Amino acid sequence: MAQKPSIPKGTRDFSPVEMVKRNYIFDTIKEVFQLYGFMPIETPSMENLSTLMGKYGEEGDKLLFKVLNSGDFLSKINEDQIREKNSVKLTTKISEKGLRYDLTVPFARYVVQHRNEIDFPFKRYQIQPVWRADRPQKGRYREFFQCDVDVIGSNSLLNEVELIQIVDQVYKRLQLNVVVKLNNRKILAGIAEIIGEAEKIVDITVAIDKLDKIGLENVNKELVDKGISQEAIDTLQPIILLSGSNSEKLAKLKELLFASEIGMKGIEELETVFTYLSQLDVQIEVELDLTLARGLNYYTGAIFEVKSKDMEFGSITGGGRYDDLTGIFGLKDVSGVGISFGADRIYDVLEQMDKFPSNTGITTKVLFINFGEKEESFCLPILAKLRANGINAEIYPDSSKMKKQMTYANNKNIPFVILVGESEVEEGVVSLKNMESGDQEKLTPDQLIERLVSI
RNA sequence: GUGAUUGUAGCUCAGUUGGUUAGAGCGCUGGAUUGUGGUUCCAGAGGUCGCCGGUUCGAGACCGGUCUUUCACCCCA
Numbered sequence: 001m002a003q004k005p006s007i008p009k010g011t012r013d014f015s016p017v018e019m020v021k022r023n024y025i026f027d028t029i030k031e032v033f034q035l036y037g038f039m040p041i042e043t044p045s046m047e048n049l050s051t052l053m054g055k056y057g058e059e060g061d062k063l064l065f066k067v068l069n070s071g072d073f074l075s076k077i078n079e080d081q082i083r084e085k086n087s088v089k090l091t092t093k094i095s096e097k098g099l100r101y102d103l104t105v106p107f108a109r110y111v112v113q114h115r116n117e118i119d120f121p122f123k124r125y126q127i128q129p130v131w132r133a134d135r136p137q138k139g140r141y142r143e144f145f146q147c148d149v150d151v152i153g154s155n156s157l158l159n160e161v162e163l164i165q166i167v168d169q170v171y172k173r174l175q176l177n178v179v180v181k182l183n184n185r186k187i188l189a190g191i192a193e194i195i196g197e198a199e200k201i202v203d204i205t206v207a208i209d210k211l212d213k214i215g216l217e218n219v220n221k222e223l224v225d226k227g228i229s230q231e232a233i234d235t236l237q238p239i240i241l242l243s244g245s246n247s248e249k250l251a252k253l254k255e256l257l258f259a260s261e262i263g264m265k266g267i268e269e270l271e272t273v274f275t276y277l278s279q280l281d282v283q284i285e286v287e288l289d290l291t292l293a294r295g296l297n298y299y300t301g302a303i304f305e306v307k308s309k310d311m312e313f314g315s316i317t318g319g320g321r322y323d324d325l326t327g328i329f330g331l332k333d334v335s336g337v338g339i340s341f342g343a344d345r346i347y348d349v350l351e352q353m354d355k356f357p358s359n360t361g362i363t364t365k366v367l368f369i370n371f372g373e374k375e376e377s378f379c380l381p382i383l384a385k386l387r388a389n390g391i392n393a394e395i396y397p398d399s400s401k402m403k404k405q406m407t408y409a410n411n412k413n414i415p416f417v418i419l420v421g422e423s424e425v426e427e428g429v430v431s432l433k434n435m436e437s438g439d440q441e442k443l444t445p446d447q448l449i450e451r452l453v454s455i
Numbered sequence: 456g457u458g459a460u461u462g463u464a465g466c467u468c469a470g471u472u473g474g475u476u477a478g479a480g481c482g483c484u485g486g487a488u489u490g491u492g493g494u495u496c497c498a499g500a501g502g503u504c505g506c507c508g509g510u511u512c513g514a515g516a517c518c519g520g521u522c523u524u525u526c527a528c529c530c531c532a
Contacts, residue, residue: 342532
């Protein structure tokens with residue numbers, strides 16, 4: 001057992017059966033993306049660490065996989081630096097590349113780097129793996145796929161609305177019941193401003209984000225721990241406990257935040273989005289959730305999160321608007337908004353709910369049983385013809401025992417096998433056997449093609 | 456990063472308070488069946504009990520370390 005090869009913690013192999021299911025998800029998502037005019041790009045697995053560091057907060061920096069410099073990476077390090085045992089400092093000297101942590105930051109880098117070739121607004125999608133060095137857990141892997149759609153170079157809230165439509169379409173096609181949670185960073189900023197703790201906005205949002213998980217009492221406790229004044233916490237209570245319909249919540253928020261310019265801007269943005277949604281008759285459930293914060297601190301406007309209604313799980317899709325992500329790379333005043341579908345979590349939900357289409361398992365339609373050299377040369381031209389007609393077909397490569405060949409067809413879920421023995425070769429026909437019913441009939445090659453094309 | 460948890464055949468798992476040769480089901484291979492799979496019956500192969508060290512006359516079982524699995528926290532897809 002110990003000698004057996006293995007793969008790193010939090011990574012996975014995907015079998016053919018799993019790949020067929022995964023591709024079903026990717027294909028569905030891709031189709032919808034393209035329906036809305038998004039085009040694909042890809043970026044390298046590795047980015048320069050300078051591109052990645054500092055974009056995901058302190059926590060994110062720790063979760064970056066760093067790539068050791070090639071060559072004698074210790075040659076420039078002196079004894080003192082090693083003895084100091086400061087990993088962070090040493091890391092910058094021996095590693096200058098890292099695996100991408102998400103697709104949004106590499107995309108921002110891409111946009112800045114190729115700004116002269118790009119027509120704005122730029123709508124792209126990107127489906128690639130990302131890597132995070134955190135501990136694996138339920139629905140959490142160290143290598144996982146994200147499916148990102150972003151539009152950059154447009155401030156219009158119509159983009160936010162289209163993203164919600166995309167979410168609606170994707171999950172309709174995947175037949176999953178989901179709810180879209182919607183919030184706006186400006187409202188959160190407004191709240192922080194109103195209660196007089198504007199600088200602590202991150203601590204406040206992280207705390208109230210946990211409301212439905214740990215309850216009001218523990219949220220308040222955490223706020224106290226973070227040094228928020230009791231007065232501010234008291235002012236916060238009616239805000240985080242807001243209930244009712246989306247429009248009721250917005251109406252109450254207006255009263256509470258009227259003194260905050262940024263807060264009112266956020267409310268206005270949300271109202272616009274909701275107006276669009278009703279005009280477009282979007283059916284998906286969209287809920288204004290003030291406790292939705294999302295850790296990534298580059299978000300500046302709308303924040304989205306999608307949760308499965310059938311299953312207790314983390315979010316399966318998330319995103320938001322970022323006004324200045326490209327600014328970090330030297331391109332100012334370009335706003336983007338995007339969302340990311342977590343393919344691996346969607347897979348887990350579909351699997352749990354048994355919502356994968358059943359026919360995705362069939363790959364080969366017909367298998368030629370191999371009887372030997374003579375029969376083989378009779379079969380090969382027919383096999384080529386079947387393939388030319390778009391029929392997935394294969395021949396068993398060895399003239400093994402029939403039982404073994406039939407079992408192969410069985411295990412691979414192949415619905416038909418073709419038997420050609422001495423007598424068939426003489427008659428110039430093939431025997432087509434339906435593996436489900438067991439029925440068998442003799443057909444000429446032309447009849448065979450006609451039959452298989454029609455099924 | 457913190458706290459738990461798991462590891463025995465290809466897979467899913469048994470294995471008593473430490474005691475000879477470590478078991479089952481499924482799968483696999485062969486046969487019953489030399490041109491017919493799924494069902495049935497018979498036989499067989501397959502394990503340094505995650506790894507390293509320790510306690511003991513004796514360890515799959517106890518202890519320490521390490522890796523791995525799963526889970527919670529942190530954070531997040």
